[in-house]
Amino acid sequence: MTQTQTPDVSRFDRGQRALSDIDGEAGEAVVAALADIAPDFARYLIEFPFGDIYSRPGLDLRSREIATIAALAALGNAAPQLKVHIAAGLNVGLTRTKITEILMQMAVYAGFPAALNGLFAAKEVFARHPKPAETA
Amino acid sequence: MTQTQTPDVSRFDRGQRALSDIDGEAGEAVVAALADIAPDFARYLIEFPFGDIYSRPGLDLRSREIATIAALAALGNAAPQLKVHIAAGLNVGLTRTKITEILMQMAVYAGFPAALNGLFAAKEVFARHPKPAETA
Amino acid sequence: MTQTQTPDVSRFDRGQRALSDIDGEAGEAVVAALADIAPDFARYLIEFPFGDIYSRPGLDLRSREIATIAALAALGNAAPQLKVHIAAGLNVGLTRTKITEILMQMAVYAGFPAALNGLFAAKEVFARHPKPAETA
Amino acid sequence: MTQTQTPDVSRFDRGQRALSDIDGEAGEAVVAALADIAPDFARYLIEFPFGDIYSRPGLDLRSREIATIAALAALGNAAPQLKVHIAAGLNVGLTRTKITEILMQMAVYAGFPAALNGLFAAKEVFARHPKPAETA
Amino acid sequence: MTQTQTPDVSRFDRGQRALSDIDGEAGEAVVAALADIAPDFARYLIEFPFGDIYSRPGLDLRSREIATIAALAALGNAAPQLKVHIAAGLNVGLTRTKITEILMQMAVYAGFPAALNGLFAAKEVFARHPKPAETA
Amino acid sequence: MTQTQTPDVSRFDRGQRALSDIDGEAGEAVVAALADIAPDFARYLIEFPFGDIYSRPGLDLRSREIATIAALAALGNAAPQLKVHIAAGLNVGLTRTKITEILMQMAVYAGFPAALNGLFAAKEVFARHPKPAETA
Numbered sequence: 001m002t003q004t005q006t007p008d009v010s011r012f013d014r015g016q017r018a019l020s021d022i023d024g025e026a027g028e029a030v031v032a033a034l035a036d037i038a039p040d041f042a043r044y045l046i047e048f049p050f051g052d053i054y055s056r057p058g059l060d061l062r063s064r065e066i067a068t069i070a071a072l073a074a075l076g077n078a079a080p081q082l083k084v085h086i087a088a089g090l091n092v093g094l095t096r097t098k099i100t101e102i103l104m105q106m107a108v109y110a111g112f113p114a115a116l117n118g119l120f121a122a123k124e125v126f127a128r129h130p131k132p133a134e135t136a
Numbered sequence: 137m138t139q140t141q142t143p144d145v146s147r148f149d150r151g152q153r154a155l156s157d158i159d160g161e162a163g164e165a166v167v168a169a170l171a172d173i174a175p176d177f178a179r180y181l182i183e184f185p186f187g188d189i190y191s192r193p194g195l196d197l198r199s200r201e202i203a204t205i206a207a208l209a210a211l212g213n214a215a216p217q218l219k220v221h222i223a224a225g226l227n228v229g230l231t232r233t234k235i236t237e238i239l240m241q242m243a244v245y246a247g248f249p250a251a252l253n254g255l256f257a258a259k260e261v262f263a264r265h266p267k268p269a270e271t272a
Numbered sequence: 273m274t275q276t277q278t279p280d281v282s283r284f285d286r287g288q289r290a291l292s293d294i295d296g297e298a299g300e301a302v303v304a305a306l307a308d309i310a311p312d313f314a315r316y317l318i319e320f321p322f323g324d325i326y327s328r329p330g331l332d333l334r335s336r337e338i339a340t341i342a343a344l345a346a347l348g349n350a351a352p353q354l355k356v357h358i359a360a361g362l363n364v365g366l367t368r369t370k371i372t373e374i375l376m377q378m379a380v381y382a383g384f385p386a387a388l389n390g391l392f393a394a395k396e397v398f399a400r401h402p403k404p405a406e407t408a
Numbered sequence: 409m410t411q412t413q414t415p416d417v418s419r420f421d422r423g424q425r426a427l428s429d430i431d432g433e434a435g436e437a438v439v440a441a442l443a444d445i446a447p448d449f450a451r452y453l454i455e456f457p458f459g460d461i462y463s464r465p466g467l468d469l470r471s472r473e474i475a476t477i478a479a480l481a482a483l484g485n486a487a488p489q490l491k492v493h494i495a496a497g498l499n500v501g502l503t504r505t506k507i508t509e510i511l512m513q514m515a516v517y518a519g520f521p522a523a524l525n526g527l528f529a530a531k532e533v534f535a536r537h538p539k540p541a542e543t544a
Numbered sequence: 545m546t547q548t549q550t551p552d553v554s555r556f557d558r559g560q561r562a563l564s565d566i567d568g569e570a571g572e573a574v575v576a577a578l579a580d581i582a583p584d585f586a587r588y589l590i591e592f593p594f595g596d597i598y599s600r601p602g603l604d605l606r607s608r609e610i611a612t613i614a615a616l617a618a619l620g621n622a623a624p625q626l627k628v629h630i631a632a633g634l635n636v637g638l639t640r641t642k643i644t645e646i647l648m649q650m651a652v653y654a655g656f657p658a659a660l661n662g663l664f665a666a667k668e669v670f671a672r673h674p675k676p677a678e679t680a
Numbered sequence: 681m682t683q684t685q686t687p688d689v690s691r692f693d694r695g696q697r698a699l700s701d702i703d704g705e706a707g708e709a710v711v712a713a714l715a716d717i718a719p720d721f722a723r724y725l726i727e728f729p730f731g732d733i734y735s736r737p738g739l740d741l742r743s744r745e746i747a748t749i750a751a752l753a754a755l756g757n758a759a760p761q762l763k764v765h766i767a768a769g770l771n772v773g774l775t776r777t778k779i780t781e782i783l784m785q786m787a788v789y790a791g792f793p794a795a796l797n798g799l800f801a802a803k804e805v806f807a808r809h810p811k812p813a814e815t816a
Contacts, residue, residue, distance in 0.1 A: 030660065037667045040736075041648050041659070048728045049244040049656060056720075059237035066199050067206035067238045071245045074207035074383075076485035077620035078245075078657035101195035102203045104449050108185040109207045109214075109383045111346075112457060113486035115449070116438065123445045166388065173395045176464075177376050177387070184456045185384060192448075210655075212757035213348035214385035240721050247618075247653045248729060249758035251721070252710065259717045302796065309803045312600075313784050313795070320592045321516040321792060328584075331509035338471050339478035339510045343517045346479035349756035350517075350793035373467035374475045380457040381479045381486075482791075484621035512585050519754075519789045520593060521622035523585070524574065531581045593788040603781035607746050611782045614747035615754035615789045622789075645739035646747045652729040653751045653758075 012043065015051025022054060022061065024091055026084045065089040069102050073118035074110035082118065086125040096126055148179065151187025158190060158197065160227055162220045201225040205238050209254035210246035218254065222261040232262055284315065287323025294326060294333065296363055298356045337361040341374050345390035346382035354390065358397040368398055420451065423459025430462060430469065432499055434492045473497040477510050481526035482518035490526065494533040504534055556587065559595025566598060566605065568635055570628045609633040613646050617662035618654035626662065630669040640670055692723065695731025702734060702741065704771055706764045745769040749782050753798035754790035762798065766805040776806055 019027040034042040054064060065088055072082040089099050099122055107115035155163040170178040190200060201224055208218040225235050235258055243251035291299040306314040326336060337360055344354040361371050371394055379387035427435040442450040462472060473496055480490040497507050507530055515523035563571040578586040598608060609632055616626040633643050643666055651659035699707040714722040734744060745768055752762040769779050779802055787795035 033667075034660075034663065037670070038644050038648055038663050041651075041663060044648075044651070044728070044732055045656060045660075048724070048732075052724055052728075053241050053244055056237060056240075058233045059241075063199070063202050063234065063238075064241060066202045067241055068245060070203035070206045071210035071242060072657065075210055075246065075620075075655075075657075076483075078655075078661065081245075081657040081660065097194045098199065100446050101192060102199075104192075104446060104452075105189050105195075105200060105203055106207060107383075107449075107452070108189055109204060109217075109385060110211065111379075111381045111383045111386075111483075111486075112453060113381060113480065113483075113489040114383075116442075116453075116489065117486065119442065119446050119449060123441075126445070169395075170388075170391065173398070174372050174376060174391050177379075177391060180376075180379070180456070180460055181384060181388075184452070184460075188452055188456075208385065211348075211383075211385075212755075214383075214389065217385040217388070236718050240718055240724075243655075243721075243724070245655045245657060247651075247655045247658075247755075247758075248725060249653060249752065249755075249761040250655075252714075252725075252761070253758065255714065255718050255721060259713075262717070305803075306796075306799065309806070310780050310784060310799050313787075313799060316592070316596055316784075316787070317792060317796075320588070320596075324588055324592075325513050325516055328509060328512075330505045331513075335471070335474050335506065335510075336513060338474045339513055340517060342475035342478045343482035343514060344793065346483055347518065347756075347791075347793075350791075350797065353517075353793040353796070369466045370471065373464060374471075376464075377461050377467075377472060377475055378479060380461055381476060381489075382483065484619075508582050512582060512588075515585075515588070515791075517791045517793060519619075519622075519787075519791045519794075520589060521616065521619075521625040521789060522791075524578075524589075524625070525622065527578065527582050527585060531577075534581070597785050597788055600781060600784075602777045603785075607743070607778065607782075608785060610743050610746045611750035611785055612789060614750045615786060618751035618755055619790065625789075641738045642743065645736060646743075648736075649733050649739075649744060649747055650751060652733055653748060653761075654755065 011047045011051035013051075014055050015046035015049075018050040018054045019046055022050070022065075022088045022092060023084055024087070026087060030084070061092040062089075062094055065092055065094055066098075066102055069099060069118075070106060073103055073106045073114055073121075076110065076114045076117060079117070079121060082121050083125050086122050087129060090125075090129055096122075096131075147183045147187035149187075150191050151182035151185075154186040154190045155182055158186070158201070158224045158228060159220055160223070162223060166220070197228040198225075198230055201228055201230055202234075202238055205235060205254075206242060209239055209242045209250055209257075212246065212250045212253060215253070215257060218257050219261050222258050223265060226261075226265055232258075232267075283319045283323035285323075286327050287318035287321075290322040290326045291318055294322070294337075294360045294364060295356055296359070298359060302356070333364040334361075334366055337364055337366055338370075338374055341371060341390075342378060345375055345378045345386055345393075348382065348386045348389060351389070351393060354393050355397050358394050359401060362397075362401055368394075368403075419455045419459035421459075422463050423454035423457075426458040426462045427454055430458070430473070430496045430500060431492055432495070434495060438492070469500040470497075470502055473500055473502055474506075474510055477507060477526075478514060481511055481514045481522055481529075484518065484522045484525060487525070487529060490529050491533050494530050495537060498533075498537055504530075504539075555591045555595035557595075558599050559590035559593075562594040562598045563590055566594070566609075566632045566636060567628055568631070570631060574628070605636040606633075606638055609636055609638055610642075610646055613643060613662075614650060617647055617650045617658055617665075620654065620658045620661060623661070623665060626665050627669050630666050631673060634669075634673055640666075640675075691727045691731035693731075694735050695726035695729075698730040698734045699726055702730070702745075702768045702772060703764055704767070706767060710764070741772040742769075742774055745772055745774055746778075746782055749779060749798075750786060753783055753786045753794055753801075756790065756794045756797060759797070759801060763801050763805050766802050767809060770805075770809055776802075776811075 031042045068085045069089055072078050086099055103115055103118035103122055106118055167178045204221045205225055208214050222235055239251055239254035239258055242254055303314045340357045341361055344350050344357055358371055375387055375390035375394055378390055439450045476493045477497055480486050494507055511523055511526035511530055514526055575586045612629045613633055616622050647659055647662035647666055650662055711722045748765045749769055752758050766779055783795055783798035783802055786798055
């Protein structure tokens with residue numbers, strides 16, 4: 001699985017910083033888990049979603065995490081990534097109340113099971129996340 | 137298809153106001169289209185999504201529309217509702233740039249076809265929506 | 273696209289009878305449309321879904337159509353087949369009210385857009401189907 | 409996460425009775441699990457799916473559970489809810505044979521993996537459910 | 545759950561051979577697991593996917609497994625079957641590199657979470673599969 | 681929607697060549713259609729799927745198109761992209777028979793409606809594509 005393409009340094013660096021700011025240790029864990037099976041994919045993951053998309057001006061990180069949490073809860077087939085992004089939402093300053101509201105709203109667009117599974121994922125993430133003073 | 141349950145007046149009124157504020161004429165058109173096949177469902181649509189969910193404190197309407205646009209673009213199987221909510225996003229003050237950013241971001245979570253189909257839906261909605269001065 | 277396998281006559285005959293009883297002309301139209309691109313697939317369609325599954329004892333045809341209408345409305349990505357099976361539901365004796373109830377219920381499990389799109393599909397099918405006296 | 413809306417007592421009571429009749433202890437467990445993260449969502453779950461939809465005349469509970477089991481097996485992304493509703497199907501009088509037939513039929517509409525995963529979910533639920541005399 | 549239809553011997557035999565060649569012991573395990581709940585479905589699984597589809601001329605088995613691995617990774621709601629078919633891909637001669645490439649490509653069509661979950665499934669399957677000399 | 685990032689020239693050039701080889705005019709049409717709404721997304725589309733993924737060694741283009749056609753047919757919610765990639769399959773040398781086999785096989789993994797809709801999309805694409813001598 002050799003890969004002769006020269007990595008695009010600036011996208012990679014920008015992406016790594018964004019991944020670290022948003023996903024914290026969970027992001028690093030995903031990159032590490034890819035090292036032996038698809039190291040190039042770890043690079044793409046850093047470069048495209050984080051170096052290209054999340055680094056764009058035009059939409060703040062809190063709004064981006066609202067979109068991601070909503071999409072992953074609605075799709076309902078990516079539980080590990082939903083948990084990573086519920087934690088990412090907390091990391092970038094979404095309150096627990098706001099995250100809970102997003103997940104409840106998914107009952108309307110993807111059904112009650114999708115909302116319930118999203119809420120139970122949030123419950124698990126909230127339990128291991130230090131609770132800030134300001135949120136309900 | 138008689139229905140003996142007394143409608144819950146306050147949820148219905150609150151929902152109708154929210155539906156009108158958010159979806160405008162598109163919301164009324166959906167309610168009208170249900171009149172002959174499932175009038176009770178029109179009532180539920182007003183009461184639960186709009187009277188219960190969108191009327192809740194805890195998440196502002198712009199954030200709610202970010203979540204809805206993201207979810208519908210990701211699911212990719214509800215084109216008419218995605219268009220209604222892209223227009224709703226504009227109605228509640230999301231800029232065209234922000235909506236475009238949300239849809240582009242869906243390439244990461246639901247693939248490039250979902251993002252492309254979302255962007256082409258937005259193009260259609262933007263074309264028939266009066267363009268405000270402030271947005272790109 | 274030659275195919276050397278001998279068709280299983282009894283499954284085929286049983287399937288063709290079931291297809292005709294359930295889907296009527298819409299079933300024949302699908303088989304005809306496959307003739308030039310994938311004639312073997314037309315045979316499989318008759319043999320497996322209709323010759324094997326719908327012909328089984330253990331669940332009556334009305335219950336089978338309830339399951340199919342619910343599944344296709346929930347999946348939301350097979351509009352032509354949903355319409356065929358709403359008509360099939362009427363063919364095997366489900367009332368319009370019952371079909372409408374099934375579709376409304378899908379709001380709970382697959383979201384309001386799935387239910388709305390199902391109801392509008394039903395509206396279209398009901399409009400071109402002769403209306404029996406007994407149903408609402 | 410305060411909520412100033414007055415609960416609609418009759419929908420809530422009617423829903424709670426329906427939830428208890430249909431889902432039994434599994435329904436109560438879901439409501440309890442929501443208590444600390446989204447108590448309002450527990451109320452919505454009781455009021456809309458159970459108080460509004462399942463309580464409607466026009467479709468009997470057995471037919472409603474056929475629709476729900478079919479939809480959840482076809483969607484394939486809500487395993488816990490599928491198990492709750494396979495048990496609910498038994499609670500309202502669907503036989504094991506009928507439930508097995510519904511799940512097999514999903515191979516036609518959502519593919520063999522969806523049917524297989526549904527059948528293995530049923531196997532698990534049947535194993536811990538007291539087996540009545542009359543069913544295969 | 546009696547079933548009076550005579551099994552179609554040739555499709556069944558052809559299917560059982562194909563199932564054994566492709567899925568090896570994992571295929572037999574699925575058939576065995578169905579024995580007490582839906583034995584007819586085990587027969588259909590052998591007859592239709594393996595006796596009818598995989599046994600067709602016109603597309604070699606490696607190409608068929610590429611299609612199956614791609615579809616299951618994209619759908620993202622059938623983890624056990626994806627693992628069975630990653631192993632099946634190895635069984636019919638796809639290299640680890642090729643399988644990894646297919647899964648990475650799914651990021652484009654179904655999003656990064658689908659690709660990541662596919663890659664982690666492959667990592668698990670590769671770890672318990674004897675590694676041939678020729679592949680990366 | 682300004683974008684200050686310097687485009688990565690080599691990925692872009694490599695991607696544009698791949699897009700042209702694979703999708704032909706249909707690829708250029710998508711890029712043109714994005715020009716007024718999301719020009720950066722056109723660039724990402726060229727750079728990531730085509731410059732990064734399709735340009736990788738390790739899997740030939742025919743195999744990549746098998747994977748893409750299978751995934752898009754299985755997902756069933758991206759009809760325009762499925763047609764583009766059925767044409768792309770022909771462009772890179774897949775025969776009509778092979779494409780038809782892939783689509784038929786999707787009945788096993790995503791259900792008969794997904795396979796039927798894929799086959800009808802192929803029928804449409806085949807009709808407007810010059811037919812080479814060698815294929816069925």
